Amino acid sequence: MQDVYGDSQLLRLPEVLKVLRIGRTAFYEGxxxxxxxxPIRMGKRTAVWLHGELKDVIKQAIAERSGSTRGEYAP
Incomplete structure (x- = not known):
C-alpha cells in the first residue's frame, strides 16, 4: 500500500478506518x-489522529505476529 500521508499528517476518523481497515466500533473499543x-481534540466535535502513530500500531502488530519486539519485519 502506498503511503500517501506523512507521519505528522492529521487524519479524521474515516481516513483512520481506511488506514487500519477496521470498523468504527472496533476502533473505539481498541x-x-x-x-x-x-484522539487529538481540535475542537468540540473534531478529533484527529497522527498518521505516524497509526503506522506504529501496525508495525507493532506485525512485530507481535512475527515474534520480533523491535517493530521491524522479521520473516
Whole structure:
C-alpha cells in the first residue's frame, strides 16, 4: 500500500478506518483497551489522529505476529 500521508499528517476518523481497515466500533473499543491511540481534540466535535502513530500500531502488530519486539519485519 502506498503511503500517501506523512507521519505528522492529521487524519479524521474515516481516513483512520481506511488506514487500519477496521470498523468504527472496533476502533473505539481498541482505544478503550489501549490498542489504538487516543484522539487529538481540535475542537468540540473534531478529533484527529497522527498518521505516524497509526503506522506504529501496525508495525507493532506485525512485530507481535512475527515474534520480533523491535517493530521491524522479521520473516
Amino acid at each position: 482505544i478503550k483497551l489501549g490498542i489504538y491511540p487516543k
